[in-house]
Amino acid sequence: MLGACPLDCPDTCSWVVTVRDGRAVTLRGNAEHPYTRGALCVKVNRYLEHAAASDRILYPMRRIGPKGSGRFERIGWDEALEEISVRLRDIVERHGGEAIWPYAGTGTLGYLQGTEGIAGRRLWNVLGASRHYLNICSSAGNTGLEQVYGTPGGMDPETFADSRLILLWGTNTLTSGHHLWKFIQDGRAAGAYVVAIDPIRTRTAEQADEHLPIRPGTDAALALGLLNVVLAEGAEDRDFLENHTSGWEDFRAEILRHPPARVAGITGLDEADIRALGLRLAHTRPTGIRATMGIQRHAGGGTAVRTIASIPGVTGDWRRPGGGIAYSTSGHLHLNIDTREDLLARPVRTLTMTRLADELDESVKCLWVYAANPMSSSPDQNRIRERLLREDLFTVVMEQFPTDTVDHADIVLPATMQIEHADLHAGYGHMYLAWNEPAVAPPGECLSTTETFRRLARHMGLTEPSLYDSDLELAEQLLSSGHPSLDGITVDRLRKEGWVRLNVPRPFAPFADGFPTPSGRMRFAPGPAYVPPRTASAALGPYPLALVTPASHTFLNSTFGNNPELLRRSKGPRVLVNPEDASPRGLSDGQRARVFNDAGAFEAVVEISEKVRPGVVASTKGHWRKLSPGGATANAVVGARDADMGRGAVYHDNLVEIGPCDAG
Numbered sequence: 001m002l003g004a005c006p007l008d009c010p011d012t013c014s015w016v017v018t019v020r021d022g023r024a025v026t027l028r029g030n031a032e033h034p035y036t037r038g039a040l041c042v043k044v045n046r047y048l049e050h051a052a053a054s055d056r057i058l059y060p061m062r063r064i065g066p067k068g069s070g071r072f073e074r075i076g077w078d079e080a081l082e083e084i085s086v087r088l089r090d091i092v093e094r095h096g097g098e099a100i101w102p103y104a105g106t107g108t109l110g111y112l113q114g115t116e117g118i119a120g121r122r123l124w125n126v127l128g129a130s131r132h133y134l135n136i137c138s139s140a141g142n143t144g145l146e147q148v149y150g151t152p153g154g155m156d157p158e159t160f161a162d163s164r165l166i167l168l169w170g171t172n173t174l175t176s177g178h179h180l181w182k183f184i185q186d187g188r189a190a191g192a193y194v195v196a197i198d199p200i201r202t203r204t205a206e207q208a209d210e211h212l213p214i215r216p217g218t219d220a221a222l223a224l225g226l227l228n229v230v231l232a233e234g235a236e237d238r239d240f241l242e243n244h245t246s247g248w249e250d251f252r253a254e255i256l257r258h259p260p261a262r263v264a265g266i267t268g269l270d271e272a273d274i275r276a277l278g279l280r281l282a283h284t285r286p287t288g289i290r291a292t293m294g295i296q297r298h299a300g301g302g303t304a305v306r307t308i309a310s311i312p313g314v315t316g317d318w319r320r321p322g323g324g325i326a327y328s329t330s331g332h333l334h335l336n337i338d339t340r341e342d343l344l345a346r347p348v349r350t351l352t353m354t355r356l357a358d359e360l361d362e363s364v365k366c367l368w369v370y371a372a373n374p375m376s377s378s379p380d381q382n383r384i385r386e387r388l389l390r391e392d393l394f395t396v397v398m399e400q401f402p403t404d405t406v407d408h409a410d411i412v413l414p415a416t417m418q419i420e421h422a423d424l425h426a427g428y429g430h431m432y433l434a435w436n437e438p439a440v441a442p443p444g445e446c447l448s449t450t451e452t453f454r455r456l457a458r459h460m461g462l463t464e465p466s467l468y469d470s471d472l473e474l475a476e477q478l479l480s481s482g483h484p485s486l487d488g489i490t491v492d493r494l495r496k497e498g499w500v501r502l503n504v505p506r507p508f509a510p511f512a513d514g515f516p517t518p519s520g521r522m523r524f525a526p527g528p529a530y531v532p533p534r535t536a537s538a539a540l541g542p543y544p545l546a547l548v549t550p551a552s553h554t555f556l557n558s559t560f561g562n563n564p565e566l567l568r569r570s571k572g573p574r575v576l577v578n579p580e581d582a583s584p585r586g587l588s589d590g591q592r593a594r595v596f597n598d599a600g601a602f603e604a605v606v607e608i609s610e611k612v613r614p615g616v617v618a619s620t621k622g623h624w625r626k627l628s629p630g631g632a633t634a635n636a637v638v639g640a641r642d643a644d645m646g647r648g649a650v651y652h653d654n655l656v657e658i659g660p661c662d663a664g
């Protein structure tokens, strides 16, 4: 049976499930798929084990202990739907629909079951619920790219095989989407030089030809410094600038204000290294830039992506496959996501995912969480917990596992996993659609998201017909946008073939015929092209260290955080500290330490290492609160502030201090 990995990873692997006697016995990467090429990853190799885990939630449950205690009793679906219907009706009547916050996360990227798609949104519109703004992951960068190109879409990652200089900029390829590596290796075999730009010497940086250990949040300055060298070499593509861009004179002035010596002071890199890379950039065509979400989790993250995205406009790299920037391919996807906004009786407010700690106030009476685990994954963890303990808040969580968030629910609804439900997928790191056919029956009383919402609508006696569309009908609607990239792609074909490439040329040079802006030109933005990070003020305050908390190799966000083997391989929460920062604090390798600031603290085992530059400490996301020593994760010290664009999250832009966890 063909399926697809649902997780929030750019690779959206195609997989093959073998079923015997109604049980899934193997799950392997599809060797026929041009991007998956037969491999999954260290996490999803354990997917079947995870689906069969003893802590899987199999039945609806109702809270019996105090709020937040995680104590529940099993109830039937009818009882659960009845209690929910009564509470929702009462809330809508007394406080209006906007008192409901449908808090949907990235647990699955499916266009049926997940938050990219429709799941639940028609029902929320009928009830007049608040909108939910999913800004937790990529919104700052998306906004920056839209300003330059009119779309966040960029290079087809397969064309890195054609690049001759590859910049892995704020991205940990071998951890957070490793299938790209084969294409990078193909490029290398043809002579490409690979540079990793990352404050951490990650496993990706270790495999690169060169690593530039940049100060966090200063990448836009580096981009300007590299372009300064390009201009000094006279290597700008004047024809491209004249015929395909606008705003060049202002941007050029900004570049000229950033000579390498100045940029060295901002970024903490050697001036000679900046010059050397600037020369490579000036004289290597095509240059392909892989920048993903890590780089934009900063105060100036949107500007950083926007400025980096301006590079290929100066060098003219968009002319050829292998040139340009690849952030996400989702801008090339044109599905018809018909959430039926016409069902809303009147306009409603929008609540912001990363601002749960601020916005979960008295005006919210029902928090409905699905495919999300905010207690582990969202900023300002301690304040979120306080809010979730509110007695007058009715919290429903649809989940597969007893997460930290589940512990705070009033009603828990058991959710299917990917081998048990149907879904339509599209990778955000490649150009393929995929169909996921259910391989086995759901265990216990688990239901898919679409089926749960259909049953709830029926239980509430709602008459809007589109609330009852079947999964296949919804899939057909999704593919019916009429966009040429979907010509000839039907549900039948997807179900038969498992995956289909979007109808775009191969090799794909997305902007060869112009940019999707009103003028058809790429736009250099006016104004400052570098916005400093919050951590730039480190020396001034009581928290002098910059903390970055990127992806863990063994978890996918907080998914798998409870898998015993992956938890063991993660070695528990850890914090990398440079020897220069460790010794004045009396920290030794292997010791347990407390990382803290005014918002909170978490505990982690110290790893003293030159892999981080002085002034920077690094941990990872994904650990569960209740499984962590000290009962908190890195998000206890992450602030709920907005980045400069798209209200993006600032996970890698926080100031902390660190000290030994004293015994006693």
Ligand SMILES: Nc1nc2c(c(=O)[nH]1)N[C@H]1C(S)=C(S)[C@@H](COP(=O)(O)OP(=O)(O)OC[C@H]3O[C@@H](n4cnc5c(=O)[nH]c(N)nc54)[C@H](O)[C@@H]3O)O[C@H]1N2
Pocket: 008, 009, 010, 106, 137, 169, 170, 171, 172, 173, 175, 176, 177, 197, 198, 199, 200, 202, 214, 215, 216, 217, 218, 219, 291, 292, 293, 294, 295, 297, 298, 548, 549, 550, 551, 552, 553, 554, 555, 556, 557, 558, 621, 622, 652
């Ligand atoms: N194994 C695994 N894979 C994952 C995930 C996971 O949790 N685990 N998460 C998935 C999700 S949801 C996403 S959004 C993607 C995220 O994947 P990435 O885009 O790779 O994002 P991060 O892991 O946050 O950060 C990537 C790298 O950026 C570096 N970095 C941080 N700040 C800066 C900076 O200011 N400048 C530069 N140059 N580098 C910086 C970090 O040190 C890190 O090595 O990965 C997906 N894939």
Ligand SMILES: Nc1nc2c(c(=O)[nH]1)N[C@H]1C(S)=C(S)[C@@H](COP(=O)(O)OP(=O)(O)OC[C@H]3O[C@@H](n4cnc5c(=O)[nH]c(N)nc54)[C@H](O)[C@@H]3O)O[C@H]1N2
Pocket: 008, 104, 105, 106, 107, 108, 113, 136, 137, 293, 297, 370, 371, 372, 373, 374, 376, 377, 378, 398, 399, 400, 401, 403, 415, 416, 417, 449, 549, 550, 551, 556, 557, 558, 559, 620, 621, 622, 634, 635, 638, 651
């Ligand atoms: N410190 C720090 N924190 C971060 C980040 C960081 O870089 N640093 N990165 C952030 C990023 S990029 C992201 S995307 C967010 C992710 O944050 P969230 O969107 O909260 O995602 P997860 O933590 O993976 O939780 C997803 C939950 O969905 C459940 N789930 C999976 N499939 C289904 C399904 O089909 N139905 C239902 N009902 N549930 C399902 C899983 O069991 C899991 O518990 O985390 C952010 N948190």
Ligand code: SF4
Pocket: 005, 006, 007, 009, 010, 011, 012, 013, 040, 041, 042, 043, 044, 177, 178, 179, 556
């Ligand atoms: S998490 Fe990413 S690499 Fe792993 S199987 Fe899923 S899509 Fe593939």
Ligand SMILES: [Mo]
Pocket: 008, 106, 136, 137, 138, 293
């Ligand atoms: Mo993400």
